[in-house]
Amino acid sequence: MEFKFDNEKPIFIQVKEKLRLYILSGYLKVGEKLPSVRELALISKVNPNTIQKALGELELEKLIYTERTNGKFVTTNKILIENIRQEFVKNIVDNYFNSMKEIGIDKKSSIKYLQERSNKNDIRS
Template identity: 40%
Template sequence: MAWKFDNNFPIYIQIANTIKLQIVTHQLNSGDKLPTVRDLAEIAGVNPNTVQRALSDLESEGFVYSVRTTGRFVTDNLDLIQQTRVSLAKDELENFVTNMLDLGFEQEELVQQLENYLQGE
């Protein structure tokens, strides 16, 4: 089944972000071998060149590394993974706070709203 892509962003960036998210959420673990470019292209329903560009970007960022004739693997740089996780969390929090303020909540009310939500209220 092909992945669904947003037409407002380059597909290779969306593929790279999906793989990065899989690494950060431990769906892909350090040392895991990634599928081949052709396999990923087939899964995503895109041209292999698009996948190659996404993987090249991930490699330059340090999220994956290549072993000649063996394939690409998830980094063992746990600091990079944790820093990315924290950065993504900050982005989500920024979106949450912005949306809540746009709804008319005061900053002081945000924590209470979050606590209520987490308690199932």
């Protein structure tokens, strides 16, 4: 796990977003136990309270849950993870089309550009 922060944004939001990405990407697996608050604080070099707050919000989103004495775990609800992933995909794709539109490129051409670029080797798979 690696965290890089931008001091201009609330740190707890950045921790939350990073952990959410780790869950969506499968780096943190379904049902996997999360490191403790203190461990996460050390890995990310932020205050344990900040970690606690970030975890609290992920828990509200139901992406993680607490087992009373055992700690916190990634949800076992694969459908929920998939739904959130789809939401991310939608935003990324919409942003792409919007940005292309801003420079005067229509949807059809935008798709063509995507295909062209993905065929090139310079994009990391």
